[in-house]
Amino acid sequence: MAPRPQPPRLPQPPHQPPYANQSPDWLEPAMAANGIGSWDWDIRADRLVCDARALAILGLEELGPAGGGADDGEEPAITAEQFLALLHPEDAVVVRRRVERAVASLGQCGAYYRTVFPSGEMHAVRFRGRVLADEDGRPAHMVGFVWDATVELLKRRRADRAATVREERTLFIREAAKALSEAVTTADVARVFTELPLPGIPPDGLILAVLENGRIQILAASGYDGDSRPPHDHVPLDADHPAALALRTRTPVFLASQREYRQRFPGAWAPVVGHPKHAWAFLPLVASGRPIGVCLVSFDEDHALDHEERTLLTTLGGMVAQSLARARLHDAEHELAAGLQRVLLPRRVPPVPGFDSAVRYLPAGTGLQIGGDWYDVVPLPSGHVGVVIGDVQGHDVHAAGVMGQLRIALRAYAAEGHPPAAVMSRASRFLADLDTGHFATCLYAEVNVDYGVVYAVRAGHLDPLVRRSDGSAAVQHIAGGLPLGVDPEQGYPVTRFGLDPGEVLLLCTDGLVESRRIDLDEGMERLRRVFAGAPGADLGALADRIACAAADSHERDDDIALLLLRWEGPADTRARHQLRRRIGQADLARIAEVRGELRDAARRWGVGDLSDTVELLASELITNALVHTDRDAMLTARLFHDPENGHQRLRIEVEDESDQWPKRRTPGEQASSGRGLMLVEAMSDAWGVEPNGSGKRMWFELVSED
Structure with a gap:
């Protein structure tokens, strides 16, 4: 079979750069008007030729005819490596990869890159090129256009900065909200606020002030030293002062300079004269429609806050207001609870010859931190000592009130000299007569000063522990009866046991040994191990160690009372x-x-x-x-x-x-x-x-x- 005849090959036109004479007449004016330069890269000779505009865009004017960069009749040119050396190192890798891929595929490519001019200025450039093949279909030239994109770079930088600031502010709001929500007391709120790093507008001074008795009083400040104390303290609410105006109108007051401050508030200007601050933002703190204080953000230089910055500060002021209101309520409740508990519990444990004692009270970790646990030490007419530990049902104000009445009644019965069984029976009848709906557990023990004999009665309470002279500790079982107030006619059996000199008696409430995660038996064993130890130790340190080892101490849902009593032996001849x-x-x-x-x-x-x-x-x-x-x-x-x-x-x-x-x-x-x-x-x-x-x-x- 004769071979099929091949079509004749048409001659390929020689390659001409885009700026050759074959270009349309309108192309050159269009490129000049838009600041576009052209280039031709001879791939085999590795020779990159640029027109004048391209040289200017690349910062290579010295290669042009005016710069004397080329011999007469020779177009200025650079190699590919020389070109890549002009680029930012991060961008050079991207441009090389894209050009190599275009050459391999006889395709086109484009890229955005940064270049540094000999003057040190950073510019941005965009280029677009296409690979042209020779008669054999192999890559011979890449031709294209280049234009300056520095404006785009600046816009992108501004956009990036704006996005970064927005992200930082969003993160700041989230972190500030978290920190303020975890602030429990007023001091916590003040500490969190004065340590806040405001993003984008780092302040030189921060002040948190509260409204007390018609005056704005500074609670905490940062960015002020001893020579520049804040001049905004003890400001009357009706004064011509930016802080007072912000509170009266519930609207922030922004002052961009000292001149603006002086013009708007001439009456409040005198304390600011010579002060290093030059710009201020007074943010009212309003909670539930009631003004409670002012946040002050200040700067050492003139600073006109833009809309986003003012919005950020206003949002921050709202969060601080809510946190401060909650913290002040907590402080008031805590002070009320602590004061009530101090009144209801003994102010001090009376010294008793022959005995050493230590007491501790730990409020519940939640709620008002007040409860019905109590302890007492009662000198008796016989010269002996009575010790009491008790727990009224509940840990609220009502339980604390019942506890106070019961403690006083039981103390009176003991001080009259009644025996332990009679003291407990009368206390049970007293609580039942109160008709509060509460019951109480209690343990009362009368300790003989002369020779350490203990007569104990128990009403539904925990058994005491005794640490012996050899350092061992054990539970001392006491015959028990019903809790106080349940059956006022019930009697209480008395258990008699002895103490040797130096031995320690421990009485506690169930909050010390029992929690949601620890049952009673496990808690008692844990307490026994902590209680055991070398004799003669300081009772105060021992009480602290026991309290620190309290069950579930971080999220305690019950209060704790603890009493330690050590019999030292007969104190003197009279007592003996x-x-x-x-x-x-x-x-x-x-x-x-x-x-x-x-x-x-x-x-x-x-x-x-x-x-x-x-x-x-x-x-x-x-x-x-x-x-x-x-x-x-x-x-x-x-x-x-x-x-x-x-x-x-x-x-x-x-x-x-x-x-x-x-x-x-x-x-x-x-x-x-x-x-x-x-x-x-x-x-x-x-x-x-x-x-x-x-x-x-x-x-x-x-x-x-x-």
């Missing part, structure tokens, strides 16, 4: 040789308890040989006082040393409030009573009856040889 006890009229079982204490005291005082006699005779006097009167009786036992005669004298006194004196009788053989005074007279070394105010005092003495 004296015992006082009140016996209630309806508490005859107390007589057996007092007899046991008298026997223990006699043994500890070194007159154990008198214990049987003193127990019998004291029981007779107490019974006589209770049977023949309708009031309580008070027993006092004292030991006196008589070094001259070489013996010790034990004196027992029983006081009552009856004016009826005892009569000595001679009972018959079958009589069931009447022998008490006969026994006292027969077995004591001395006895008698003395008047005591509205009542009397019966006494007897027993002598023991040293």
Whole structure:
């Protein structure tokens, strides 16, 4: 088969640059009018030829005929690398990549790049080019146009700056709102405001002032030193002053210069004379329609704020106003709660000889930070000490009020000398009679100063803990009853245990050991571990350590009361040789308890040989006082040393409030009573009856040889 004949190849016109004579007549004037230059890059010879306008756009006028950059008859030219060296390094990479891709594909390309002129000015240039092939279809030339885009660069920079400022301001508003929302107190709001970095308009001074008693008073300031204290303090609301005007009109006042300040507010100008600030923005703080203060933003140079800047500052003023109003309300509530709690709790723990004590109260972490937990230490008529820990249901103002009444009542019952069971029963009846709908848990303990015996009663409360002399700690179980106010007729059993010198008794409320995430058993074990330790430690430091380890301390939803009591042992001879006890009229079982204490005291005082006699005779006097009167009786036992005669004298006194004196009788053989005074007279070394105010005092003495 004969080969198919090929069509004849048409001759290709030689390549001519766009500025050659073949160009239309209108092209050159059009390019000149629009500032467009042309160029031709000989790819194989790596020779870039530009017309005069292109050289000017590229900053290469020195290569033109006027600059003497080329020999006669030779067009000025540069290589591709020389051209790329003129570009910004970041842009040179982009231009190279696009040109190489266009050459490879015999296509076209365009780019926007920055170039630095020999004078150091930054310019922007746009170019558009197309690759032309030779007769063999290989890339030979790239021709195109170039024009100055510096105006576009400036516009883009301004747009970028504006976008950046808007982004910064949006971020600032978000961060400021977050910081102000987390500010709890007025001091927190003042700190946050005076540390704000305003974007785009960094101020030289910031002032936060509040309206108090008709005057604008500075709360906090930054950007002012000792020599330039703010001249805007204690300004009356009706004054001719920009801050006062802003508050009265609820409208910001902007002053761009000292001249404007002087012209608009001549009456307030004098304090500003010589002041380094030259521009101000007074922003009223209005919350719920009520003016509460002023924000002041100042500058060291004249500064006319534009619309966006004023909008930003006005928005900031609104946020500060809401935060400040909330913080002031919090401060007022906190001060009210703290003041009420200070009044309801003991102002101080009275010192008791032979004891060291420490107390702590931690309010709940939420709400008004006030509650129904309380503690108390009560010196008793016997010379001993009563300790109380209690918790009224709830942690609000109502619970705190009930707590205050109950604390005072329980303290009064204890101070009258009633035994622990009677103190608790009367307190329960008192709370029930208040009819508040609240109940309370409580633990009351009477601690014997002489030899560390504790008589404790518990009404639905936590058991106490005891830290022994070896540093170990354990829960001391106490027989319990119902919470106070639930059943006013219920009695409370007494649990007796002892303390050795140096041992510590811990009483607390359930907020210390129980939370939403920690149950009671786990909390008690955690408290026991914290409480255990070396004996002799400072009780204040120990109380702080226990309080710091409180369960769920960061989000505590219950208040905490804590009381530590350490028995140091008998404080002196008087305390060691004296015992006082009140016996209630309806508490005859107390007589057996007092007899046991008298026997223990006699043994500890070194007159154990008198214990049987003193127990019998004291029981007779107490019974006589209770049977023949309708009031309580008070027993006092004292030991006196008589070094001259070489013996010790034990004196027992029983006081009552009856004016009826005892009569000595001679009972018959079958009589069931009447022998008490006969026994006292027969077995004591001395006895008698003395008047005591509205009542009397019966006494007897027993002598023991040293």
